[in-house]
Amino acid sequence: MRPFDPQVLRALPEARRPLAVLAAVGVAQGVATVATAFALSSVVVAVVRGTPLGEPAAYLVGLFVVRGVLALTGERVAASAGAAVSAGARTRLLRHWAEAPAGRRPDPAQALVLADQGATSIEPYVARFLPALVSAAVVPGLAVVVLAFVDWPSALVVVLTLPLLPLFAALIGATTRDATQRRWQALAGLSGHFLDVVRGLPTLAAYGRAERQTAVIGEVSQRHRRATMATLRLAFLSSAALELLATICVAIVAVIVGLRLSHGGMELGTALVAILLAPEAYWPVRRVGAEFHSAADGATALLEVTRHLADPDLASARAVPASTLLETVPTAARVEVHGLGHTHPGATHPVLHGLELTAGVGLTVVTGPSGVGKSTLLALVAGLRTPTHGTITSPAAHLVTQRPFLTPDSIRTNLTLGGDPATGNEALWAALRQVGLDGPVAALPDGLDSPLGDDGRGLSAGQRARLVLARATLSEATVLLLDEPTAHLDPTSAALAHEVIAALAERRCVIAVTHRPELVALADRHVHLQPVGVPA
Numbered sequence: 001m002r003p004f005d006p007q008v009l010r011a012l013p014e015a016r017r018p019l020a021v022l023a024a025v026g027v028a029q030g031v032a033t034v035a036t037a038f039a040l041s042s043v044v045v046a047v048v049r050g051t052p053l054g055e056p057a058a059y060l061v062g063l064f065v066v067r068g069v070l071a072l073t074g075e076r077v078a079a080s081a082g083a084a085v086s087a088g089a090r091t092r093l094l095r096h097w098a099e100a101p102a103g104r105r106p107d108p109a110q111a112l113v114l115a116d117q118g119a120t121s122i123e124p125y126v127a128r129f130l131p132a133l134v135s136a137a138v139v140p141g142l143a144v145v146v147l148a149f150v151d152w153p154s155a156l157v158v159v160l161t162l163p164l165l166p167l168f169a170a171l172i173g174a175t176t177r178d179a180t181q182r183r184w185q186a187l188a189g190l191s192g193h194f195l196d197v198v199r200g201l202p203t204l205a206a207y208g209r210a211e212r213q214t215a216v217i218g219e220v221s222q223r224h225r226r227a228t229m230a231t232l233r234l235a236f237l238s239s240a241a242l243e244l245l246a247t248i249c250v251a252i253v254a255v256i257v258g259l260r261l262s263h264g265g266m267e268l269g270t271a272l273v274a275i276l277l278a279p280e281a282y283w284p285v286r287r288v289g290a291e292f293h294s295a296a297d298g299a300t301a302l303l304e305v306t307r308h309l310a311d312p313d314l315a316s317a318r319a320v321p322a323s324t325l326l327e328t329v330p331t332a333a334r335v336e337v338h339g340l341g342h343t344h345p346g347a348t349h350p351v352l353h354g355l356e357l358t359a360g361v362g363l364t365v366v367t368g369p370s371g372v373g374k375s376t377l378l379a380l381v382a383g384l385r386t387p388t389h390g391t392i393t394s395p396a397a398h399l400v401t402q403r404p405f406l407t408p409d410s411i412r413t414n415l416t417l418g419g420d421p422a423t424g425n426e427a428l429w430a431a432l433r434q435v436g437l438d439g440p441v442a443a444l445p446d447g448l449d450s451p452l453g454d455d456g457r458g459l460s461a462g463q464r465a466r467l468v469l470a471r472a473t474l475s476e477a478t479v480l481l482l483d484e485p486t487a488h489l490d491p492t493s494a495a496l497a498h499e500v501i502a503a504l505a506e507r508r509c510v511i512a513v514t515h516r517p518e519l520v521a522l523a524d525r526h527v528h529l530q531p532v533g534v535p536a
């Protein structure tokens, strides 16, 4: 694992400015640190020799103030950079995946971990580790150069002993990486087992075996605890080892300087500067070692984010000939499909072949036997799948699937999902009225702010279907794709929903998959799909 990969700056441009400021602050802190060593030794020399103290003391106080301001600025910039880079990584990842064809998106569990814990762990990496890395790159070099001018024997000792610190840090880091890996495996084992037990709990309880799982979960948790404690022990021990090593190195400089001072081979001021500067060469390296433990996850996550954002597969998916891509024409309410063919990944036979379809403003219904590819056609037009053959031209479309997504949040949030969250109450109630859902929602204690459970729990299947239809009416998309929009509705509600769909089709291009003859009767165009190989 590299401590810092410059690719990050290309993938996350929001990181450039704060990292440049952090580097500048790091350099300024290095200069201020060296200047403080000189000012402090001048004060001590003035006290010992009884010379006027005012000037060196004023310099020292001024330098302390400057260092305080620099430290404060560094902390603030680092904290806001951490938050900005972490949020930027999450937003870019989600946008990147959302834009990618469904077939090229990562596995949902992996995507969730990366966008959630992964993006969060980037924050300490940027806020704490990178500033430490900047200091480690600037301060030791500066301290050694100045020391070489002031007292070259001390500089020589530092130059000879300084490489020991990164060497030990790297050795300890390699051991920590294995221990961290073991901890993650134990954690994954624990979560996987816990999930299995929770899933199977009703069955286990029914057969009176639930109690037995307590011991198994206890054992797996203990394994995770032991792995965590081993990592922590290693982290504390490694910090202590680096600390000890750095102290010994400083002590060597101090002893040599002390001996030369007592034999009169050195000025008091020079000796003080050497003793004050020597630790400054070691501590930034020590700090990098200490911060490495908290930043290891973030560095890995950042690499993973960069890899996803620069995914050559995805880049080539976007670069495939325009004929197989959706063209985004925001204004035209028109869908054109020519010679469309699609074979699902892993399937041997195409589900669609040589399909022609032109749909403008109005209602186009798509019918056909079950499994013929109606939902696949809508997913292709929506851009969720990439066609294997042919072309599709469509503006960004609003798709209502057979199992529409409802988030465990308020009705308001669900209505405005994917649209403008600031949509006014009046428009929301009007949309609900259109689908006949205003009464049931008004009867809820919190009205529009009433919460829904997972997958719309709290609403009947028919009410869910009407809610997503209301969401479609609020959408600004000029193309609406509806997959069996009235399948779950009773005849009265279905008739109301059909009216809404017909009203929507007056100004937009609505393509609806349906088995309902009532909706087919309202259509301006009717496309009946036949299984591939069967003449239309």
Ligand SMILES: Nc1ncnc2c1ncn2[C@@H]1O[C@H](COP(=O)(O)OP(=O)(O)OP(=O)(O)O)[C@@H](O)[C@H]1O
Pocket: 344, 345, 347, 351, 368, 369, 370, 371, 372, 373, 374, 375, 376, 377
């Ligand atoms: N992700 C997938 N991978 C492989 N095959 C798939 C996938 N999704 C759908 N299929 C297959 O593609 C064919 C068309 O499916 P699709 O859902 O488009 O049919 P449909 O006409 O909408 O059916 P229904 O009317 O029952 O909803 C089916 O044979 C289905 O098994």
